[in-house]
Amino acid sequence: MVKEIPAPNAALPFKSIRKFLSALAISFAVTTAMTHSASAQTFSRTFAVAPETSELEVVNQAGTIKVTGGGHAARIVVNARQNDNTAKVDATQNAQGKVKIEVTGQGAVDFEITVPASSNVDLLCYKGAITVANLGGAVRARVTDGNIQITGLRSARVEAHSTKGNVSFSGEVLPSGSYTLKSFSGRVDATLPANADFRLSAASFRGGMDLGGFQMKFDRQTHQLVEASHGAGRASISLWTQEGSIHLHRKP
Amino acid sequence: MECHAVINSLSDYLDGQNVWISDDEAKQIETHLTNCPTCQNFKLELNEIKIAARELPLHTPPRAMWTRIANQIEAEIAAENGPLRHAQNASGWWGWLRSRRFTFSLPQLAGGAAVAVALIVAAISGIFGPHSGTLNLSGVQTALLPEEDEIKADLERRLNAVNARKAQWDAQRRAEFEQHMTRIDESLKRCRYMLGDNPKDAIQQQMVRALYTEKRQLLEDVERLRW
Numbered sequence: 001m002v003k004e005i006p007a008p009n010a011a012l013p014f015k016s017i018r019k020f021l022s023a024l025a026i027s028f029a030v031t032t033a034m035t036h037s038a039s040a041q042t043f044s045r046t047f048a049v050a051p052e053t054s055e056l057e058v059v060n061q062a063g064t065i066k067v068t069g070g071g072h073a074a075r076i077v078v079n080a081r082q083n084d085n086t087a088k089v090d091a092t093q094n095a096q097g098k099v100k101i102e103v104t105g106q107g108a109v110d111f112e113i114t115v116p117a118s119s120n121v122d123l124l125c126y127k128g129a130i131t132v133a134n135l136g137g138a139v140r141a142r143v144t145d146g147n148i149q150i151t152g153l154r155s156a157r158v159e160a161h162s163t164k165g166n167v168s169f170s171g172e173v174l175p176s177g178s179y180t181l182k183s184f185s186g187r188v189d190a191t192l193p194a195n196a197d198f199r200l201s202a203a204s205f206r207g208g209m210d211l212g213g214f215q216m217k218f219d220r221q222t223h224q225l226v227e228a229s230h231g232a233g234r235a236s237i238s239l240w241t242q243e244g245s246i247h248l249h250r251k252p
Numbered sequence: 253m254e255c256h257a258v259i260n261s262l263s264d265y266l267d268g269q270n271v272w273i274s275d276d277e278a279k280q281i282e283t284h285l286t287n288c289p290t291c292q293n294f295k296l297e298l299n300e301i302k303i304a305a306r307e308l309p310l311h312t313p314p315r316a317m318w319t320r321i322a323n324q325i326e327a328e329i330a331a332e333n334g335p336l337r338h339a340q341n342a343s344g345w346w347g348w349l350r351s352r353r354f355t356f357s358l359p360q361l362a363g364g365a366a367v368a369v370a371l372i373v374a375a376i377s378g379i380f381g382p383h384s385g386t387l388n389l390s391g392v393q394t395a396l397l398p399e400e401d402e403i404k405a406d407l408e409r410r411l412n413a414v415n416a417r418k419a420q421w422d423a424q425r426r427a428e429f430e431q432h433m434t435r436i437d438e439s440l441k442r443c444r445y446m447l448g449d450n451p452k453d454a455i456q457q458q459m460v461r462a463l464y465t466e467k468r469q470l471l472e473d474v475e476r477l478r479w
Binding site for chain 2: 124
């Protein structure tokens with residue numbers, strides 16, 4: 001006589017494993033979130049400024065600087081976040097209303113700053129990235145190791161310069177404007193209106209150049225250097241890269 | 253590691269880091285180069301000479317010439333073979349050395365000559381003298397731009413200011429800075445070399461100026477940062 005042996009409940013151990021793994025995942029997520037919130041430091045300051053003379057300077061060691069124009073007409077709002085507590089952020093405003101943010105120490109700090117659209121900004125980051133959007137004032141951006149991205153600009157003076165990173169600009173070209181985009185080892189991109197009037201000086205030692213179909217009058221053209229004008233040639237555009245390439249794009 | 257030891261080993265180091273010298277010695281040289289701008293410059297000079305030597309055209313002699321030379325050598329060896337063995341036993345390593353046949357390629361000869369010239373220049377500059385602790389090779393290069401001496405003086409002043417502060421930086425930051433400087437210096441030397449061939453070349457002049465500006469900008473940035 002054969003005794004019927006009940007089949008073991010096959011689903012049971014898998015259910016337990018699933019429960020265990022779920023619990024493990026939840027506890028890991030909670031622990032990570034707690035650790036993260038415990039170590040992340042945030043910083044927030046608001047400065048009242050005169051819109052027509054608003055000026056901002058940021059000196060950052062490492063991390064990102066993102067500056068956007070057009071938030072509030074008479075305020076500079078600074079939000080910063082650092083993931084460790086090794087850097088110190090100083091924010092001051094001088095008698096002329098200029099706001100200066102300076103980071104000391106070795107840690108990385110990420111900034112998100114809104115300024116009046118007409119503000120002049122001077123940004124320096126040793127290692128990280130700089131993003132500037134929707135500004136009408138003068139822009140000076142400098143990164144040693146990282147990218148610079150400038151979009152939606154209506155500014156008469158732009159200087160963007162990275163030693164080891166890409167530099168890209170997209171915006172209007174004002175008749176009396178001066179635009180300098182440089183990178184030692186990265187790529188330089190400039191997106192300009194198709195009907196822009198500018199005089200171009202572009203030099204790339206190694207990487208080559210793509211002039212984006214702009215019909216230009218050439219004063220000098222070699223495989224390393226182009227000097228030419230487009231339209232009435234009123235604005236001055238200077239592009240340089242030693243090891244990267246140069247690309248012009250036409251904005252429709 | 254002292255400057256003179258690094259200079260003595262630099263050629264071997266550049267030829268192939270751990271073929272001619274030990275890993276330990278290579279590491280010591282790298283550490284020294286990170287902290288010594290003058291040796292770093294010397295390394296760049298040497299590297300530049302090696303690169304230039306590699307780019308020299310190779311001249312292939314006619315086959316008949318090689319045959320004549322080979323026959324002559326064989327004849328001389330055959331004539332001297334007996335006495336030579338005797339001389340080798342008599343005069344030890346010098347005899348052995350004389351009996352060897354060494355062959356060098358053109359780049360090797362050029363590299364060797366370059367090292368010899370560099371060492372003579374260094375010796376004349378008094379770098380091995382008892383009262384001199386640093387290398388000074390600035391006099392070796394002649395100005396290719398009218399304003400070049402002024403630019404160099406400005407850069408040296410800035411570099412000294414930065415070097416005085418470098419002790420406060422962490423090792424990674426220091427190494428990154430040195431890498432940036434080295435890359436710019438290498439490009440600068442390459443462009444200067446090309447400008448040296450044709451000093452009136454306006455495009456090369458512009459390239460050299462742009463690189464000096466790049467170097468100044470990097471130093472200015474570092475001066476602006478408060479570590």
